[in-house]
Amino acid sequence: MEEVTNQSNLQSQSASDSKGESERWASIIGGSAMVLMGLQQRSLRGALMAVAGGSLALHGAKSEKSLPATIADATGINKSIRVEKTVTINRSASDLYNFWHDLENLPTFMQHLKSVKVHDDKRSHWIATAPLGASVEWDAEIVSDQPDRLIAWASVEGADVDNSGFVRFQPAPQGRGTEVKVVLEYNPPGGALTGALAKLFGEEPEQQIGAELSRFKQLMEAGEIATTEGQPSGRS
Amino acid sequence: MKAVCWHGATDVRVDNVPDPKIINPHDAIIKITLTAICGSDLHLYDGFIPSMQSGDILGHEFMGEVVEVGSDVKRVKIGDRVVVPFTISCGNCFFCQRDLWSLCDNSNPNAAIAEKLYGHSAAGLFGYSHIFGGYAGGQAQYARVPFADVGLFKIPDGLTDEQVLFLTDIFPTGYMAAENCNIQPGDTVAVWGxxxxxxxxxxxxxxxxxxxxxxxxxVPERLQLAKEFGKAEVINYEEVDAGEAVKEMTGGRGPDACIDAVGMEAHGTDAVAIYDRVKQAVRLETDRPTALRQVIVACRKGGTVSIPGVYGGLLDKIPFGAAFNKGLNFKMGQTHVHRYLSPLLEHIQNGDIDPSYIITHRMKLEDAPKAYEIFKQKKDNCIKVVLDPL
Known part of the structure; x- marks a missing residue:
């Protein structure tokens, strides 16, 4: 029931800006149900843009899907990669938000990221590794920044890979730390890069994002990322 | 350095490998003074634990002297004489903070593999396959210990290595198994294995x-040890039906608590035990739960089944109906070694117990292949082997 409600909220809100921004965000980030399930056929980018009020730089913000995109959706070709994963971390929402908010920290636990360079409050440049030593790059903008609660971002026009996502920090019950939910969507551009992207995320992008969140947790709780790389063995 | 490496089922070799070095800031390097082969190492030796790789260094019962510490190590000092719990724990996660050390969230670099199999990952373990982190073990001359301030326990002078070595695993494991029985005055506890x-x-x-x-x-020498050192009454299950015998010995009630200290490679005498051997041999079943089946049927109504024996995968023909209808309690899991180490060290210091009593074989690290073989075959009255790495 919750998913359906969320979705109808999103749709009505894109048509009307009568509610405050945080109230509109609540429809996405509130509740414990799967966000992506609530979105169903709708793109994450569209939903993020709709609740954030949109922005000219971020193409496709409120617009309807183009006909080719609609056909691709209907036939399942060029399906976007969508991932949702939650981990509970034994630290305050504020600590976790602050670490994540410095986007340049992300490559320390996200292995597919080579670097993130922050230009200003809103704009950053991301470089991710791709197979065969190649890399993909994009500029991203922060779509919403709610201290200790949420950071949402989306790539801007001209990105190698169109992508968007958010991270939500929500206190867990009775001193059990903070639930950190990440929702990501990558829209493959087609052609060779689609294959590259698929390889980048492997066959199970959820497992990869899970591993990255698990490294984030290790870093924040234990102060280091567990590894055995560089230890001896009898493999010559 | 020299290290005992796994190269396939029943193939362990002593290889020359590079010395370990500090990798993470909370690491320490230990110069090992004494190490041992555990019964659970035989599950690796026999090839029943998946995700082993040729060249993996074995061993999770080891102790020694700290020779190097990482930049964030505060409590442990170079020169400290220490024992090392076989479970690796960060000390800061939900589970470590609730004294559930073997369930640590942050010590398994391969948590994603474990999650696929088990839903969630438990702690990383030394020398116990890649599902449990792929950490190099301690049947070697040196070992790297992550989270040194949490995972190293200093040993006071006046106690020998042999007296304290088993604080790393088997003594706390046996103790937790008994504690899990919630023993009340008048209780009878039956221990399989x-x-x-x-x-x-x-x-x-x-x-x-x-x-x-x-x-x-x-095994006669084990029964003798249980009788002489443990002061237990003993049953040889090849001579009598163990389930029937414990029932008779407890006035028909059954033992108040039963401990399965056997685990996944149980031997048995009945047809179902043969069925298990066949299924396990062709990998249709990962574990042979003969002891567990008997324990469930033997335990008194409302009693406790405590399982320190290691299980890794899927079990067939578990009499769950018996467990349900008798309202049994189940307690199990890898040992929270960190919880028990200090209190049990005190028992040793007080002279309440001398764990070194069970050692039957003292050998050199070089002789590990032979040691594994005689321990596996229970040759030469072998109960416990310690290895001197020098």
Missing amino acids: CGPVGIFAIKSAYMLGADRVIGIDR
């Missing part, structure tokens, strides 16, 4: 107030 863990479970059950303890095995 009189190997080292079973023996420590027997000793611990008495320490925790059991009225009677019954040990079950088929």
Whole structure:
């Protein structure tokens, strides 16, 4: 029931800006149900843009899907990669938000990221590794920044890979730390890069994002990322 | 350095490998002074634990001297004489903070593999396959220990290595198995398996107030150890039906608590045991739960089944209906070694127990292949092997 409600909220809100921004965000980030399930056929980018009020730089913000995109959706070709994963971390929402908010920290636990360079409050440049030593790059903008609660971002026009996502920090019950939910969507551009992207995320992008969140947790709780790389063995 | 490496089922070799080095800021390097082969190493030796790789360094019972520490190590100092719990724990996660150390969230670099198999990942373990982190083990001359301030326990002078080595695993494991029985005055505890863990479970059950303890095995020298060192009444399951015998010995009630200190490679005498061997041989079943089946049927109504024996995968023909209808309690899992280490060290210091009593073989690290073989075959009355890495 919750998913359906969320979705109808999103749709009505894109048509009307009568509610405050945080109230509109609540429809996405509130509740414990799967966000992506609530979105169903709708793109994450569209939903993020709709609740954030949109922005000219971020193409496709409120617009309807183009006909080719609609056909691709209907036939399942060029399906976007969508991932949702939650981990509970034994630290305050504020600590976790602050670490994540410095986007340049992300490559320390996200292995597919080579670097993130922050230009200003809103704009950053991301470089991710791709197979065969190649890399993909994009500029991203922060779509919403709610201290200790949420950071949402989306790539801007001209990105190698169109992508968007958010991270939500929500206190867990009775001193059990903070639930950190990440929702990501990558829209493959087609052609060779689609294959590259698929390889980048492997066959199970959820497992990869899970591993990255698990490294984030290790870093924040234990102060280091567990590894055995560089230890001896009898493999010559 | 020299290290005992796994190269396939029943193929362990002593290889020359590079010395370990500090990798993470909370690491320490230990120069090992004594190490041992555990019964659970035989599951690796026999090839029943998946995700081993040729060249993996074995061993999770080891102790020694700190020779190097990482930049964030505060409590542990170079020169400290320490024992090392076999479970690796960060000390800061939900589980470590609730004294559930073997369930640590942050010590398994391969948590994603474990999550696929088990839903969630438990702690990383030394020398116990890649599902549990792929950490190099301690049957070697040196070892790297992550989270040194949490995972190293200093040993006071006046105690020998042999007296304290088993604080790394088998003594706490036997103790936790007994503690999990929630022993009340007048209780009888039956222990399936009189190997080292079973023996420590027997000793611990008495320490925790059991009225009677019954040990079950088929190997004569183990039964003798259970009787002499453990003061247990003993049953040889090849001579009598163990289930029937414990029932008779407890006035038809059944033992108040039963401990399965056997685990996934149980031997048995009935048709179902043969069925298990066949299925396990062709990998249709990962574990042979003969002891667990008997324990469930033997335990008194409302009693407790405590499982320190290691299981790794899927089990067939578990009499779950018996467990349900008798309202049994189940307690199990890898040992929270960090929880027990200091109190049990005190018991050793007080002279309440001398764990070194169970050692039957003292060998050199170089002789590890032979040691594995005689331990596996229970040759030469072998109960427990310690290896000198020098």
